[in-house]
Amino acid sequence: MPELPEFLAAAEAWLEAGYSRVATEQRGRFRWGEGSDEVHVFQEPDPVEEADAVPRIRAWRAALWDGGYGWISGPKEYGGAGLSRSYEAAFNRLTRKFDVPGDAALTVSLGMIAPTILRHADEGQKRRYLPALYRGDLIACQLFSEPGAGSDLASIESKATPEGDGWLITGQKVWTSGAHLADIGEIICQTSPGPRHHNLTAFLVDMHAPGVMVRPLRQMTGGAAFNEVFLDGVRVPGDARLDAVGEGWRVALTTLSHERSAMGHSSFGGAGILSTERLMELVRHAGNAHDSVVRRDFGELITQLRVARYAQEVMAERARAGQPPGPEIALNKLALSANMAALAGFVAGVLGPKVIADTGEWGTYAWTSVVLGAPGYRLGGGSDEVLKNMIAERVLGLPRPS
Amino acid sequence: MSAVSTRPNLSAAAEHDELRRTVRQFLADMPPVRSVMEATEGFDRAAWRRMAEQVGLQALLVPERYEGLGQGATEANVVFEEMGRALYSGPYFASAALAVYVLLCSGDEAACRDLLPGIAAGTTIATAALDGSSAPILHGHVADLLLVTDGSSLFAVDAGIQAQPIDSLDLTRKLATVKFERGSARPVGKEGGAPKTIAAATDRALVCLAAEEAGGAARCLEMSVAYAKQREQFGRPIGSFQAIAHRCVEMLQRVEFARAAARYAASCLDEETGEFPIAARVAAAYCGQAYRWVAGESIQVHGGIGFTWEHDAHLHYRRAWADEALLGTTDQHYLAIADRLGL
Numbered sequence: 001m002p003e004l005p006e007f008l009a010a011a012e013a014w015l016e017a018g019y020s021r022v023a024t025e026q027r028g029r030f031r032w033g034e035g036s037d038e039v040h041v042f043q044e045p046d047p048v049e050e051a052d053a054v055p056r057i058r059a060w061r062a063a064l065w066d067g068g069y070g071w072i073s074g075p076k077e078y079g080g081a082g083l084s085r086s087y088e089a090a091f092n093r094l095t096r097k098f099d100v101p102g103d104a105a106l107t108v109s110l111g112m113i114a115p116t117i118l119r120h121a122d123e124g125q126k127r128r129y130l131p132a133l134y135r136g137d138l139i140a141c142q143l144f145s146e147p148g149a150g151s152d153l154a155s156i157e158s159k160a161t162p163e164g165d166g167w168l169i170t171g172q173k174v175w176t177s178g179a180h181l182a183d184i185g186e187i188i189c190q191t192s193p194g195p196r197h198h199n200l201t202a203f204l205v206d207m208h209a210p211g212v213m214v215r216p217l218r219q220m221t222g223g224a225a226f227n228e229v230f231l232d233g234v235r236v237p238g239d240a241r242l243d244a245v246g247e248g249w250r251v252a253l254t255t256l257s258h259e260r261s262a263m264g265h266s267s268f269g270g271a272g273i274l275s276t277e278r279l280m281e282l283v284r285h286a287g288n289a290h291d292s293v294v295r296r297d298f299g300e301l302i303t304q305l306r307v308a309r310y311a312q313e314v315m316a317e318r319a320r321a322g323q324p325p326g327p328e329i330a331l332n333k334l335a336l337s338a339n340m341a342a343l344a345g346f347v348a349g350v351l352g353p354k355v356i357a358d359t360g361e362w363g364t365y366a367w368t369s370v371v372l373g374a375p376g377y378r379l380g381g382g383s384d385e386v387l388k389n390m391i392a393e394r395v396l397g398l399p400r401p402s
Numbered sequence: 403m404s405a406v407s408t409r410p411n412l413s414a415a416a417e418h419d420e421l422r423r424t425v426r427q428f429l430a431d432m433p434p435v436r437s438v439m440e441a442t443e444g445f446d447r448a449a450w451r452r453m454a455e456q457v458g459l460q461a462l463l464v465p466e467r468y469e470g471l472g473q474g475a476t477e478a479n480v481v482f483e484e485m486g487r488a489l490y491s492g493p494y495f496a497s498a499a500l501a502v503y504v505l506l507c508s509g510d511e512a513a514c515r516d517l518l519p520g521i522a523a524g525t526t527i528a529t530a531a532l533d534g535s536s537a538p539i540l541h542g543h544v545a546d547l548l549l550v551t552d553g554s555s556l557f558a559v560d561a562g563i564q565a566q567p568i569d570s571l572d573l574t575r576k577l578a579t580v581k582f583e584r585g586s587a588r589p590v591g592k593e594g595g596a597p598k599t600i601a602a603a604t605d606r607a608l609v610c611l612a613a614e615e616a617g618g619a620a621r622c623l624e625m626s627v628a629y630a631k632q633r634e635q636f637g638r639p640i641g642s643f644q645a646i647a648h649r650c651v652e653m654l655q656r657v658e659f660a661r662a663a664a665r666y667a668a669s670c671l672d673e674e675t676g677e678f679p680i681a682a683r684v685a686a687a688y689c690g691q692a693y694r695w696v697a698g699e700s701i702q703v704h705g706g707i708g709f710t711w712e713h714d715a716h717l718h719y720r721r722a723w724a725d726e727a728l729l730g731t732t733d734q735h736y737l738a739i740a741d742r743l744g745l
Contacts, residue, residue, distance in 0.1 A: 280745050289745055292737070298745060299687070299736025306684045310666035311659045317412035331655045385648070392647035396627050396654060399642035 001083065004090060011091055014067050019098040030278040032285055037363040039273050041340070041373030042225035053101070054139075054181060060101040061136025071134040078118075079131040085320050108177055109133055111262035113140035113186050116255045120202070120243040129184070129204065141182035141207070142255060143173040143229055151386045153188075154197050154249060158231065160189035167241070169205060169234045175380070179214045179227035182207045186255060187231075188248045200248030204240050205231070221372040259381050260330045273370065274305050274343065282363065286350045294350060301346045308335040327394040330387045337377040337384055344374040410669035410677075418480045425481050428457055429488040435574055435717070438491055442567060443544050444576040445492035453492075454524025460498045461522035465506070468518035475606070475668035479613040483661065486617030486693075489717055491574040493527050493541035499610040500540070501528035503603040504549045508556055508591030517547060517558060526560075531580070532600045532729075540728070542578030543567040550587070551596040557587035572724035574717055604729050605682040609667045612689035615725055616660035619693040622700035622718050623653045629704055646703060653699055656692035663688045679742050687735035693722040 002010070064070040065079070072088040074080020081087075095102070103110060114133045117126060132138040149155045158171020169189055179185065184204050191201040205212070211234040216224035243251050279298065280289075288294045312332055315325050347367045348355050358365035378384045392398040432449045454460045463478055464470020478499065485494055502521060505514050520526030530549035531539045542548070543565040550557050562583040570577040591599050627650055630641030640646045667685035670678040697719040701708040708715040726732055 276743060280743065283745060295740040295745060296733055296736045299683075299739035302680075302739050302743065303684045303687045303736065306680070307659050307663045307688045310681070310684075311662035313410075314412055314662040314665055328654075328658065331658055334651075334655055335659065385644075388648040388651040389644065391651045391654065392641070396641075396647075396650055398627065398630060398647050398650065399639050401642055401644045401647040 004087060007083070007087055008090055008094060011069060011094055014069070015095065015098045015100075018063060018067075019100050021097060022099050030275055030281060032281040033362050037366045039366045039369045041221065041273065041369045042219070042223065042376065050181070053105070057101045057103070057105055058136040058139075061103075061106070061134065065131070065135040071130075074130070074134065075118075078126050079134065085316075089316070105178070105181070106136070106139065107262050108142055109138075109140040109182075112142060112255050112258040113184075115258050116186060116251060117204075117242070119254050120247070120251050124239065125204070125242070138183045139178065139181050140204075141176050141179045141185045142259070143176055143179075143185040143187035143205070144252060144255070145175045146172060147174055151383055153252065154200070156188055156190055156200060158187065158189045160191050160201060160203060160236075163235070166235060166237045167203065169203065169231050169236060171231050173229040173231070174217065174226075176214075176227045176229050177225060179207065179229050180216070185229070186242065186251075188252050191245055191248070197249045198246050200252070201245045202242040202248040202251035203236055204242055205234060205236050206240075209234050209236070211235070219376060221369055221376075223369075256382065257327070257329060260333045260387070261325070274339070276302060276305075279346075282347065282367075283350055285363065286352075286354070288350060297346055297349065301342055304335075304339055304342055308332065308339055311335070327390060330382070330391055333381050333387060334384055337374070340370065340374040340377040344371045347371075410666060410673045410675050412666065412669050418477060421477060422480050422484060424457060425459070425484040426487075428453065428459075429484055429490060432488075432490075435489050435491050439573045439717075444541075444567070444574070445544070450492050450524060450527075453494075459494070460524040463499060463502050464518050464522040468514050468522065470518065470522040474672040475609055476665070476672050478610055479665050479668040482610045482613035483617030483620070483664075486614035486619075487621040489574045489618065489621075489714070489721060491576075493529060493544060495575075495607075495610060495614065496529040496540040496545075497521055497527050500530050500603070500607045501547065501549055503606040504530050504532070504556070504599060505590065507599045507602040507606070508595065509599075510591045513558060513588070513590045521547070530603075532604065536579070538568055538570070538577035539565075539580050540575065540577060542580040543576065545580075548580065548582060549590065550582075551600065554596055555593050556590040556596045556599055558590050559583075559587050561586045570724065572720045574721055575724065605679060606671060608686040608729055608735075609664060609671060609682050611725060611729060612660070612664040612667065612685040615689040615693035615722065616657065616664045618718050618721060619653075619657045619660055619689075619696040622693075622696045622715070623650070623657050625715070626650055626653060626700045626703040633705070640703075649699055649703060653696045656696055660689040660692040680739060683735045683738045683742070686730070687732050687739070690722075690726045690732050690735070693718075694726055697722040 061070065068081055069091060071080040072083050072091055073085045074082070076082040110133060114130060117129050121129065129138065133140060144153060146156055146158060148157055158169065158173065160167045160169045169187065171189065173187070185207050187203050187205045188200050189203065190199055192199045207214070211232045213230040213232070215228045215230070217226045217228050218224045219226060279301070283289050283294060283298060315329070319325060348371060351364055351367060354361065354364040355367055355371065382390070389401045393400050433446050438444060438446050458471055459481060461470040462473045462481060464472070466472040498521065502518065505517055517526070517528070521528050526546045527541065527544050528547040528549065529539055529541050529545040531537070532551060534551050534553040539548070545563060545565065546560060548559040548563055550559060559582045564581040565578040567576050567578045627641070630646050630650060631639055633640050641650065663685040667678070667681040670681040697715070701715045701719060704713065704715055707713055
């Protein structure tokens with residue numbers, strides 16, 4: 001195993017050879033009035049931009065994979081580099097110095113579905129899917145929620161029935177991020193009438209198969225970051241089943257725990273909208289940097305955002321030391337939804353009338369997307385209320401809440 | 403070369419289980435806080451001596467060249483969490499953290515050499531009054547050494563201290579009014595150097611206080627969850643009602659985040675990262691608020707029994723409210739964060 005400094009030196013040389021450096025003074029720096037003032041709350045790119053971006057993301061993943069950096073912490077037998085997570089984290093920090101496409105669009109694919117496959121798939125599936133996902137040859141989505149199964153996810157009604165040596169899937173899924181880009185979907189279906197939690201089975205369904213229809217779902221922000229997915233007699237082969245028949249609930253729990261962790265990761269906002277510099281510029285340009293109430297509120301917001309980051313760093317460090325987080329990881333998601341709501345309140349207070357009507361002034365009305373997006377954060381990734389039930393039972397050991 | 407690192411080292415925390423066990427056991431063996439809080443001094447001197455002789459806790463943050471253990475903020479974080487859990491009522495925070503940090507931050511070699519060994523040995527009880535006013539002083543009534551300021555310079559007073567304990571909200575951490583002879587004051591650090599020293603020492607002491615608050619909040623949560631499992635109403639444990647269960651989860655979140663914030667800030671201090679000035683105030687603000695809220699909700703989860711004199715819930719509640727006025731209020735911390743970030 002290479003020492004970390006050697007590893008990083010080699011990685012930097014590799015990045016240097018293929019990508020341009022971001023000038024130090026520009027890196028992560030927010031400049032008022034420059035470029036787009038869009039405030040991204042959900043990933044809802046313009047379809048044209050997206051069509052352009054996806055091939056670049058796939059090319060970036062392929063280059064990473066071929067360079068040996070595609071799955072740094074992954075087991076060697078599936079093409080990973082077999083190094084510890086600290087190498088991966090260090091590499092990811094290093095990439096921020098370069099102009100690279102990044103993996104934000106692959107959060108579901110690599111942050112949720114790939115770890116589920118690693119844990120639940122059989123040997124053949126691991127070899128087939130893991131390199132393809134990390135290489136960007138395949139993009140995956142998560143087909144869980146249904147119109148009738150939201151908080152009560154175990155009441156899923158999509159059905160998979162045996163047919164020949166495969167299965168036939170019929171049902172409707174909703175709130176699926178990235179389904180329109182995905183090549184495969186992790187789907188949970190009912191495979192028997194009961195008993196509850198033991199009647200579900202997970203599959204990896206080909207999103208290009210006949211009978212799969214994906215329709216954008218427009219949310220209250222006006223954009224469409226999610227999809228509805230209709231499956232009408234979709235034929236899936238027998239080797240597309242993930243883990244045993246009746247084990248779907250356990251598979252789903254694995255994916256959900258990774259989802260909460262992946263969601264919590266944005267609670268301090270590398271994404272930019274929670275950047276300290278951006279918020280300070282907003283306050284300055286709104287002309288209330290000298291208002292002591294605003295300064296106090298700013299300090300409070302920063303406190304909440306930073307503590308969310310500190311908590312994640314402490315958890316991540318514990319994980320690296322061999323104590324991976326249990327269900328308490330969901331605390332990060334609770335922090336995220338609280339922080340989005342706090343951010344909405346803060347910017348609305350700072351902007352006043354500028355947040356209710358578009359005067360054309362740069363960087364003002366754009367913040368309405370936080371005001372409109374914040375409620376979704378409380379619902380997504382398991383509603384805050386359902387997560388509190390889960391934490392009460394599984395972390396605090398309280399009797400199942402009712 | 404003392405390179406300023408950019409990332410704190412959080413991994414050390416796992417190595418401190420042994421320290422935590424030792425401190426927890428030591429505090430568990432002490433006379434119950436209720437028996438000592440009624441006494442004038444408010445703490446048990448024999449236990450204070452044992453703490454110094456058997457565990458050496460008073461020496462924790464004192465560098466080895468001043469006869470201390472030379473441990474860092476990360477180790478202190480563990481000790482203060484335990485102190486907070488146990489509502490330790492002696493002058494540990496005042497003497498072993500606040501006064502030690504004031505002396506160290508003053509950069510006064512001679513004063514450190516003369517005064518720190520006694521503090522480390524537990525034979526000197528020190529405290530500090532840093533706002534220059536006549537406000538009550540933490541443990542002033544038992545202090546052998548007083549660090550005071552006239553707003554411009556710092557002084558150490560170790561003779562002719564006249565102190566009077568006064569009624570205070572926090573029954574487990576006493577305050578006193580203090581008078582002393584100006585003639586007996588020894589200058590500490592550079593003339594006019596007090597504001598800088600006090601600012602640096604306050605940030606450091608706040609990180610200890612934050613850990614103490616996180617520990618106190620953790621204890622409130624523990625008591626609440628245990629009670630919610632055992633207390634039955636409407637024929638079932640109250641912890642099975644979402645109104646109680648969700649409240650307990652919200653308490654857990656604040657406890658976990660408070661502990662992380664204090665630990666992170668401690669690590670920033672030990673690793674001298676550039677984020678320390680922000681992290682210190684973030685931890686101070688967050689932990690202060692968290693403890694106050696958790697202690698208040700803990701009374702509610704306990705219901706009527708939580709509002710009785712005999713239950714410990716109010717001891718934490720009192721401590722939490724008092725803490726928030728000790729070294730700056732939460733709002734002052736928020737404003738400091740805005741200042742320090744350059745808003």
